[in-house]
Amino acid sequence: VATTRVNPTEFAILGLLAESPxxxxxxxxxxxGRLKHFWHESFGHIYPMLQRLQRxxxxxxxxxxxxxxxxxxxxYSITAAGRRALTAWFSEPPAASRPRNELLLRLFLGKYAPPxxxxxxxxxxxxxxxxxxxxxREVEARLAADPNPxxxxxxxxxxxxxxxxxxxxxxxxxxxxxxxxxxxxx
Amino acid sequence: VATTRVNPTEFAILGLLAESPxxxxxxxxxxxGRLKHFWHESFGHIYPMLQRLQRxxxxxxxxxxxxxxxxxxxxYSITAAGRRALTAWFSEPPAASRPRNELLLRLFLGKYAPPxxxxxxxxxxxxxxxxxxxxxREVEARLAADPNPxxxxxxxxxxxxxxxxxxxxxxxxxxxxxxxxxxxxx
DNA sequence: CGCCGCATGTAAGAGGTTACATGATTCG
DNA sequence: CGAATCATGTAACCTCTTACATGCGGCG
Numbered sequence: 001v002a003t004t005r006v007n008p009t010e011f012a013i014l015g016l017l018a019e020s021p022x023x024x025x026x027x028x029x030x031x032x033g034r035l036k037h038f039w040h041e042s043f044g045h046i047y048p049m050l051q052r053l054q055r056x057x058x059x060x061x062x063x064x065x066x067x068x069x070x071x072x073x074x075x076y077s078i079t080a081a082g083r084r085a086l087t088a089w090f091s092e093p094p095a096a097s098r099p100r101n102e103l104l105l106r107l108f109l110g111k112y113a114p115p116x117x118x119x120x121x122x123x124x125x126x127x128x129x130x131x132x133x134x135x136x137r138e139v140e141a142r143l144a145a146d147p148n149p150x151x152x153x154x155x156x157x158x159x160x161x162x163x164x165x166x167x168x169x170x171x172x173x174x175x176x177x178x179x180x181x182x183x184x185x186x
Numbered sequence: 187v188a189t190t191r192v193n194p195t196e197f198a199i200l201g202l203l204a205e206s207p208x209x210x211x212x213x214x215x216x217x218x219g220r221l222k223h224f225w226h227e228s229f230g231h232i233y234p235m236l237q238r239l240q241r242x243x244x245x246x247x248x249x250x251x252x253x254x255x256x257x258x259x260x261x262y263s264i265t266a267a268g269r270r271a272l273t274a275w276f277s278e279p280p281a282a283s284r285p286r287n288e289l290l291l292r293l294f295l296g297k298y299a300p301p302x303x304x305x306x307x308x309x310x311x312x313x314x315x316x317x318x319x320x321x322x323r324e325v326e327a328r329l330a331a332d333p334n335p336x337x338x339x340x341x342x343x344x345x346x347x348x349x350x351x352x353x354x355x356x357x358x359x360x361x362x363x364x365x366x367x368x369x370x371x372x
Numbered sequence: 373c374g375c376c377g378c379a380t381g382t383a384a385g386a387g388g389t390t391a392c393a394t395g396a397t398t399c400g
Numbered sequence: 401c402g403a404a405t406c407a408t409g410t411a412a413c414c415t416c417t418t419a420c421a422t423g424c425g426g427c428g
Contacts, residue, residue: 007415008288015295025379038290045416047381069425071379083298090299094288094307096314102194102280104224104348109201110341112269113276121280128282154370155296158363162290162356169355170348177344184340193387211407231388233409255396257407 006058006085008095009041010049014078014086017059021077024050034156037136037163050076058082107177119181126174133167136160192244192271194281195227196235200264200272203245207263210236220342223322223349236262244268293363305367312360319353322346 006014012035016027024046031041053059059082064073078086103125110118140160143153192200198221202213210232217227239245245268250259264272289311296304326346329339 008286008291009415012291015291015298018295018298023379024381035291035294038285038287038294040284040286042417043380044382044418048416051381066379066424070377071422071424073379086295086298087300090292090303093310094292097286097288098226099224100194100226100283101224101348102283104345105194105198105201105221106276106280107341107344107348108221108224109204109272110344111338112201112204112272114273117276124279152297154366155293158293158296158366159290161362162287162293162359165355165359166352169351173348173351176347180340180344191386195387209407210409228389229408230390230410237409252396252407255398256405257394257396259407 006089007049009045010053010058011086011089012039012041013046013049013053014058014082014089017076017078018083018086021062021075023064023073023075025073037132038159050074053082056081058085115185119178119185122174122177122181126171126178129167129171129174133164133171136163136167140164192275193235195231196239196244197272197275198225198227199232199235199239200244200268200275203262203264204269204272207248207261209250209259209261211259223318224345236260239268242267244271301371305364305371308360308363308367312357312364315353315357315360319350319357322349322353326350 012031013027016022016030022030024043027046028041028043031039050059054061054076057079059076059078062075062077064075066072103121106113106121107118140157143149143157143160146153198217199213202208202216208216210229213232214227214229217225236245240247240262243265245262245264248261248263250261252258289307292299292307293304326343329335329343329346332339
């Protein structure tokens with residue numbers, strides 16, 4: 001059987017369904033919650049991808065009537081073929097990430113920027129880094145406080161420490177950049 | 187006059203042309219050279235975008251005969267309207283970047299990974315970080331050694347220090363992650 | 373009354389990649 | 401001889417976003 005090409009979105013979905021059956025809406029919530037610091041998905045992409053995975057028999061559906069007047073839910077479960085596809089994905093190395101940092105592009109072209117604009121951007125960036133750092137520190141604390149952590153807590157901790165170390169460094173860089181840019185405006 | 191929506195690729199092009207006239211090929215070389223640690227572009231996107239910018243009168247073309255049997259070049263220059271569009275871009279805040287880190291997705295779903303795969307990925311990642319760091323250190327040294335640096339060297343230094351601090355942190359994280367994952371495989 | 377949360381979806385289009393085609397020269 | 405460099409471009413395709421549509425119930 002030829003291995004059907006599966007894109008990163010489909011794998012994120014497949015990975016979450018491997019844990020437990022979920023609806024498209026649930027998947028979005030999960031991504032916004034636990035995966036937010038390194039991943040994102042939109043509804044407009046999740047729903048079509050769920051249909052595609054179903055056509056490829058990597059997942060199956062079950063309609064569940066909504067409780068208390070809530071709309072009907074479609075709960076998806078991963079199939080045996082889906083688990084095989086997930087394993088196959090891990091086996092080939094990840095696609096090299098191609099960077100695209102708009103803030104750095106602006107800085108690089110800073111000569112053409114009207115006064116004040118770069119400082120505004122760098123500060124907004126720094127604020128985002130600080131905010132993200134704070135949120136992750138809370139997650140870190142919650143993970144550490146768990147008396148009997150699940151087997152995969154190690155993996156979650158690794159993604160969290162990636163985030164905290166990254167954001168800490170970038171928050172510091174932002175402050176340095178802010179100082180440098182202020183010196184220029186004199 | 188309604189501001190024509192311009193995408194990040196068009197702005198990278200516009201920004202480079204603001205410095206001096208260039209061909210599509212030159213632009214690609216420049217991106218691969220000085221912008222590589224925070225930006226990328228493909229030929230298949232640069233050429234159509236040059237045509238679009240030209241239709242919008244933000245840049246103009248001049249055909250230059252190739253020297254020594256080389257093919258003809260199309261050298262593009264930024265127009266006055268192009269410079270205005272560039273300024274307008276700086277004036278509105280950058281689009282919030284949405285993260286997508288495939289390595290972290292794999293780690294998060296690490297429970298489903300066949301043994302060895304995650305360690306392989308983390309090591310490859312660390313090697314990339316070390317490589318990028320080394321290359322940027324050279325750039326840093328060259329910038330520092332310049333006896334009379336251009337006015338915008340400050341901006342370049344900021345993008346470079348972003349890179350060095352980032353890669354240093356991520357290289358360290360990779361080694362930590364490697365140790366953690368090795369402990370798991372016992 | 374209007375908005376929010378729940379829940380699913382579609383259509384249009386933007387943005388971008390990949391693979392290919394062309395053709396001359398230079399280099400090993 | 402084959403490969404790489406220079407140089408431009410197109411066509412097919414994939415991925416993903418945005419905006420919209422629908423509909424019920426609870427809350428302020």
